[in-house]
Amino acid sequence: MATIAVIDYGMGNLRSVGKALEHVDARSRILVTDDPATIRRADRVVLPGVGAIRECMAQLRRLELDAVIREVGSNKPFLGVCLGMQALLTTSEENGGMEALGMFPGEVRHFTACFAEAGVPTPGKVPHMGWNQVRQTRAHPLWRGIPDGSWFYFVHSYFVPLLDDAWTAGMTTYGLEFTAVIARENIIATQFHPEKSQTAGLALLANFTRWDGTA
Amino acid sequence: MTLAKRIVPCLDVDQGRVVKGVKFVDIRDAGNPVEIAQRYDRAGADEITFLDITASSDGRETLVQVVEAVASEVFMPLTVGGGIRTPADIRRMLNAGADKVGINTAAIDNPDFVHQAAQRFGSQCIVVAIDAKRVSGADEPSRWEVFTHGGRRPTGIDAVSWAQRMAASGAGEILLTSMDRDGTREGFDISLTRAVSDAVPVPVIASGGVGCLQHLVEGVVGGGADAVLAASIFHFGEHTIAEAKAYMAAQGVVVRLAEDP
Numbered sequence: 001m002a003t004i005a006v007i008d009y010g011m012g013n014l015r016s017v018g019k020a021l022e023h024v025d026a027r028s029r030i031l032v033t034d035d036p037a038t039i040r041r042a043d044r045v046v047l048p049g050v051g052a053i054r055e056c057m058a059q060l061r062r063l064e065l066d067a068v069i070r071e072v073g074s075n076k077p078f079l080g081v082c083l084g085m086q087a088l089l090t091t092s093e094e095n096g097g098m099e100a101l102g103m104f105p106g107e108v109r110h111f112t113a114c115f116a117e118a119g120v121p122t123p124g125k126v127p128h129m130g131w132n133q134v135r136q137t138r139a140h141p142l143w144r145g146i147p148d149g150s151w152f153y154f155v156h157s158y159f160v161p162l163l164d165d166a167w168t169a170g171m172t173t174y175g176l177e178f179t180a181v182i183a184r185e186n187i188i189a190t191q192f193h194p195e196k197s198q199t200a201g202l203a204l205l206a207n208f209t210r211w212d213g214t215a
Numbered sequence: 216m217t218l219a220k221r222i223v224p225c226l227d228v229d230q231g232r233v234v235k236g237v238k239f240v241d242i243r244d245a246g247n248p249v250e251i252a253q254r255y256d257r258a259g260a261d262e263i264t265f266l267d268i269t270a271s272s273d274g275r276e277t278l279v280q281v282v283e284a285v286a287s288e289v290f291m292p293l294t295v296g297g298g299i300r301t302p303a304d305i306r307r308m309l310n311a312g313a314d315k316v317g318i319n320t321a322a323i324d325n326p327d328f329v330h331q332a333a334q335r336f337g338s339q340c341i342v343v344a345i346d347a348k349r350v351s352g353a354d355e356p357s358r359w360e361v362f363t364h365g366g367r368r369p370t371g372i373d374a375v376s377w378a379q380r381m382a383a384s385g386a387g388e389i390l391l392t393s394m395d396r397d398g399t400r401e402g403f404d405i406s407l408t409r410a411v412s413d414a415v416p417v418p419v420i421a422s423g424g425v426g427c428l429q430h431l432v433e434g435v436v437g438g439g440a441d442a443v444l445a446a447s448i449f450h451f452g453e454h455t456i457a458e459a460k461a462y463m464a465a466q467g468v469v470v471r472l473a474e475d476p
Contacts, residue, residue: 015283015286015311015312016290016314020290051339052337053336055335124218125340125417125419125441126416127339129218129441130219130418130442132359151471153291153388154218155292155314157338173217174218196314200292202290211241
């Protein structure tokens with residue numbers, strides 16, 4: 001039986017991600033785990049996350065999962081969600097500046113500061129909380145059956161700025177444009193919560209469970 | 216592309232069953248929470264809020280089971296409020312599948328609780344619920360005070376400055392209920408909603424008083440709310456979520472429509 005490891009580092013609502021995966025994929029076993037060996041053996045890996053980056057990185061390092069994530073991030077289908085996407089960048093300005101996993105170059109920024117820098121005339125409330133549309137910037141197996149411009153559920157105050165086009169699969173606008181979906185080789189990561197995005201989110205998760213990790 | 220205004224049906228839960236009181240009296244049973252949540256999920260609600268009005272602690276455990284059952288079937292944002300007093304309460308609800316918890320009285324008893332909770336669990340899951348009542352006379356500038364115990368007990372705290380203080384402490388959202396309007400079906404207290412919405416940098420959910428679809432539009436347009444919460448107009452089938460969204464869209468409010476991608 002195929003397995004999907006949902007990395008449990010003691011933060012956030014892991015139950016929802018696990019339940020949503022079970023809902024869309026009866027063929028796989030969903031393992032919510034912090035065990036490096038289990039994660040390495042899994043066929044697919046999900047890094048979920050809500051909360052603050054400092055606590056996230058501290059927990060990942062304490063459990064020695066940072067090296068495991070870099071490893072599986074290079075060799076099997078890997079899905080990061082929300083903070084689990086932001087943690088893939090080099091640094092985050094959250095918590096006074098934090099070094100993250102460094103799998104994608106760039107810095108995670110805060111909306112409020114960037115609204116001011118960009119001179120956004122009517123800045124929205126922060127957190128960016130609720131449903132927003134995602135523009136699919138290129139084809140990807142995880143977009144199969146999901147119309148361009150579909151609505152997804154977001155809740156975040158920090159965001160991943162626009163990256164190299166080659167690593168971006170989706171963009172969203174909230175006062176400014178930001179990266180909604182990172183995609184490179186076997187890695188996909190979403191700023192929104194597919195596990196909370198009803199039909200479109202479940203479709204994306206179903207696509208992930210069938211994805212072989214090639215773009 | 217922009218952020219949609221949210222429609223949030225609110226389910227008052229007592230001993231595991233959904234009820235809705237009119238001014239907290241005359242409570243009627245309106246059904247099973249899992250079934251109702253599934254119905255709202257299919258209807259295109261943007262979130263669901265459970266408000267636990269159970270008095271006993273045994274009943275609270277029932278709510279944890281309700282949240283678990285709902286979160287296993289419904290893949291949309293869930294907020295749980297009522298009786299959240301400790302970090303352990305928050306942890307239990309998040310583990311059960313809630314995305315956000317509403318903190319009300321516990322914040323008034325211990326304002327540092329919100330700060331601690333936001334530090335530990337993140338602002339994104341901390342909603343501070345404020346029950347406000349107008350205390351100014353007809354000829355005075357508007358002033359609202361925070362009330363507890365279903366609107367019976369005044370706290371002496373100014374509602375607008377309380378909202379500001381809670382946002383500064385780490386609340387990620389304010390759920391603002393007008394106790395003057397709750398259950399009246401006369402519409403939101405628009406000046407209260409506007410005063411709080413303009414005063415805080417975080418999203419505001421307007422609550423209390425929805426009696427028709429135009430009230431939802433007024434909450435967003437006049438009140439500046441980011442989301443509108445309603446119970447009875449949806450629970451008793453007077454209007455569907457789809458009707459509410461179509462109505463709001465026709466008035467120029469950005470909402471997530473079923474016929475969108």
